[in-house]
Amino acid sequence: MHIIEVDSISKKYELSANKGAVSIKNGLKNLLTKEEKEIFWAVNDVSFALNRGDKLGIVGSNGAGKSTLLKILSKITKPTSGEIHVRGKVASLLEVGTGFHPELTGRENIFLNGAILGMSKHEIKSQFDEIVDFAGEQISRFLDTPVKRYSSGMYVRLGFAISAHLNPEILIVDEVLAVGDADFQKKSLGKMREVAANDKTILFVSHNLTAVANLCNKTLHLEKGRVKQFGETGEVLSNYMAALQTNRLEQSYDSFDAAPGSQQIRLKKATLIPELLEGQTYLDIRNKINISIEFWNTEPNQQLNISLHLFASTGECVFNVGTPPGNFGIGLVQANLEIPGHFLNDGTYLISFMVVKDKSIVLYNFEEVFNFEIADFREDTTWYGKWPGYVRPVFPFPIRQLSDTI
Amino acid sequence: MNLIQQKIKEISSDWELLVILAKRDISVRYKQTILGLSWAIVKPVATMLVFLFAYKQVAKIQDLSGYPIQLVIFSGILFWNYFANSLQAISNSILVNSNLISKVYFPRLIICFSSIAVSLVDFVVGLVVYLILALSLHQSISPYIVLLPLALLITSLFALGFGLIFASFSVKYRDVQQIIPLIVQYGFFATPIVYTTKQLSEKSWFLYYNILNPLAGLVEMFRACLISQYDLLTVQNLSISIIASILVFILGIIIFDKREDSFVDYL
Numbered sequence: 001m002h003i004i005e006v007d008s009i010s011k012k013y014e015l016s017a018n019k020g021a022v023s024i025k026n027g028l029k030n031l032l033t034k035e036e037k038e039i040f041w042a043v044n045d046v047s048f049a050l051n052r053g054d055k056l057g058i059v060g061s062n063g064a065g066k067s068t069l070l071k072i073l074s075k076i077t078k079p080t081s082g083e084i085h086v087r088g089k090v091a092s093l094l095e096v097g098t099g100f101h102p103e104l105t106g107r108e109n110i111f112l113n114g115a116i117l118g119m120s121k122h123e124i125k126s127q128f129d130e131i132v133d134f135a136g137e138q139i140s141r142f143l144d145t146p147v148k149r150y151s152s153g154m155y156v157r158l159g160f161a162i163s164a165h166l167n168p169e170i171l172i173v174d175e176v177l178a179v180g181d182a183d184f185q186k187k188s189l190g191k192m193r194e195v196a197a198n199d200k201t202i203l204f205v206s207h208n209l210t211a212v213a214n215l216c217n218k219t220l221h222l223e224k225g226r227v228k229q230f231g232e233t234g235e236v237l238s239n240y241m242a243a244l245q246t247n248r249l250e251q252s253y254d255s256f257d258a259a260p261g262s263q264q265i266r267l268k269k270a271t272l273i274p275e276l277l278e279g280q281t282y283l284d285i286r287n288k289i290n291i292s293i294e295f296w297n298t299e300p301n302q303q304l305n306i307s308l309h310l311f312a313s314t315g316e317c318v319f320n321v322g323t324p325p326g327n328f329g330i331g332l333v334q335a336n337l338e339i340p341g342h343f344l345n346d347g348t349y350l351i352s353f354m355v356v357k358d359k360s361i362v363l364y365n366f367e368e369v370f371n372f373e374i375a376d377f378r379e380d381t382t383w384y385g386k387w388p389g390y391v392r393p394v395f396p397f398p399i400r401q402l403s404d405t406i
Numbered sequence: 407m408n409l410i411q412q413k414i415k416e417i418s419s420d421w422e423l424l425v426i427l428a429k430r431d432i433s434v435r436y437k438q439t440i441l442g443l444s445w446a447i448v449k450p451v452a453t454m455l456v457f458l459f460a461y462k463q464v465a466k467i468q469d470l471s472g473y474p475i476q477l478v479i480f481s482g483i484l485f486w487n488y489f490a491n492s493l494q495a496i497s498n499s500i501l502v503n504s505n506l507i508s509k510v511y512f513p514r515l516i517i518c519f520s521s522i523a524v525s526l527v528d529f530v531v532g533l534v535v536y537l538i539l540a541l542s543l544h545q546s547i548s549p550y551i552v553l554l555p556l557a558l559l560i561t562s563l564f565a566l567g568f569g570l571i572f573a574s575f576s577v578k579y580r581d582v583q584q585i586i587p588l589i590v591q592y593g594f595f596a597t598p599i600v601y602t603t604k605q606l607s608e609k610s611w612f613l614y615y616n617i618l619n620p621l622a623g624l625v626e627m628f629r630a631c632l633i634s635q636y637d638l639l640t641v642q643n644l645s646i647s648i649i650a651s652i653l654v655f656i657l658g659i660i661i662f663d664k665r666e667d668s669f670v671d672y673l
Contacts (some may be wrong), residue, residue: 076511094509099503101430115426116506116512120422
């Protein structure tokens with residue numbers, strides 16, 4: 001017996017010049033003229049079924065229909081067609097602190113938000129102390145202060161603390177984990193894990209693939225409103241990541257004339273090849289990356305070297321390495337760079353490089369030659385927040401007990 | 407009828423949420439204003455004083471109906487404020503709470519019903535003022551005051567009916583919101599709020615007037631509950647008003663039910 005059955009649901013939106021609410025005048029005009037409307041299927045023919053205790057991760061790029069699907073599943077909006085059968089009490093967390101009123105105190109908002117999320121007064125009362133405790137010491141001191149005086153961090157902590165004490169059979173969660181400071185994220189993910197351990201059914205939308213990989217046994221990959229793949233998490237995620245990494249990992253030019261560069265030098269070929277482990281389909285932090293650059297040189301007897309910059313997606317330069325200078329004649333020159341595994345952190349990176357003459361004259365700067373993404377990989381961890389930093393080296397860092405007296 | 411039953415069931419199953427939303431509205435209202443509860447006293451008293459001034463000093467109107475003019479005006483204003491404030495609150499309830507409606511599912515009617523609470527509290531405060539006023543004028547209180555809750559219920563049905571219709575349409579057509587203040591403004595004078603039906607009852611069109619404006623019967627119903635020996639409420643205009651309230655309420659529920667599924671798409 002499935003606890004949730006979703007039978008080919010679709011949701012259509014009509015995009016007209018005036019989206020959403022309209023004035024009566026325009027409403028009448030639309031009725032009379034029957035203007036052509038652009039039709040947009042936010043969710044298109046989606047079907048899946050879950051058993052009790054399943055944890056479903058929903059992944060997909062922005063605009064893939066994840067949020068619309070959650071809204072349909074939590075009954076906030078109706079599907080245009082298709083049917084949903086849900087057996088059990090559903091609670092949905094599409095944001096933290098839904099319905100918090102800024103003028104009301106923390107205490108009042110706990111009861112308000114709890115009721116909105118479907119808790120009975122009795123349930124809230126019996127869990128009140130736990131909620132306050134979970135939210136942290138700071139909140140307990142400001143319990144009778146209007147929440148408009150709270151910092152955004154406190155606001156989020158209180159909101160999550162209430163949500164964490166919901167006790168439905170089916171829980172629908174949207175990206176709530178992407179909030180709060182690292183400490184609180186750790187705490188809330190721990191709570192999610194605790195919830196995941198029992199037989200609750202969870203539907204969880206997230207961009208945090210590490211969290212999905214660790215919390216969910218099943219994953220639904222949406223693409224442009226359609227199901228790309230639904231199945232075991234490991235399998236779906238590995239295909240999803242592989243599809244995501246359609247990065248520019250090779251550039252090559254057949255002829256000198258068509259190639260980018262200057263009069264003197266032109267790029268023939270540049271490749272970025274990760275050394276994947278057995279069974280791996282996409283690049284993560286463990287993998288070694290080999291970069292190879294070939295260029296044509298048209299002048300004899302030149303002292304040349306390559307200087308390569310690796311930038312983070314924020315534009316900061318993570319490092320700059322250069323080849324030793326060498327003397328080259330007319331023809332093809334090649335350079336190889338090896339970036340070791342366990343060095344770069346997960347994230348999106350850009351690589352640019354320049355060919356330099358006589359250690360000082362830049363002959364040409366090849367900008368943004370590679371744009372690639374490194375996925376996260378973690379084992380034996382209870383924390384899935386973003387690992388900070390651009391590099392994530394594994395330095396020797398032993399720890400031991402020195403003595404057993406104080 | 408099935409629909410009404412189903413809706414009543416929906417609301418009663420989420421009664422706790424309705425109560426807590428009502429509490430929210432009430433405490434927010436009284437927290438935001440320095441004078442708090444006293445606004446509920448100042449507003450009707452000031453309105454009454456303005457009309458007393460107009461009648462006695464400007465227009466020199468002596469006796470309207472034989473009942474104390476202060477009580478006639480004040481009871482009318484009490485009724486009108488309850489009706490008008492409820493109507494506005496219900497009509498705006500969906501838009502005002504759009505953040506809730508687009509993030510959580512609960513029976514949408516709850517938010518409309520709970521939005522009456524503030525007007526109800528104001529009414530009770532005003533009622534206390536009325537009783538003090540009546541005693542200070544050495545007037546006895548009508549024994550029919552025990553029927554006042556029933557009168558409130560009937561008025562609420564009427565306000566809900568119209569409010570639900572406005573709420574349903576204002577989500578898609580935002581200019582509906584502009585219409586309500588006009589209705590409230592003109593309705594105040596088109597309804598016997600600062601006068602009574604006595605002057606109208608001899609007119610040949612009085613019956614049609616009652617049918618066109620069921621509020622006339624409703625306000626006289628309130629006065630019959632509040633003013634001792636008040637005899638301007640007839641069985642005819644009472645039954646017209648009750649029937650109209652029920653019909654408008656049912657219509658409101660039907661329209662709301664038809665449109666509530668699409669609210670989120672326009673918020």
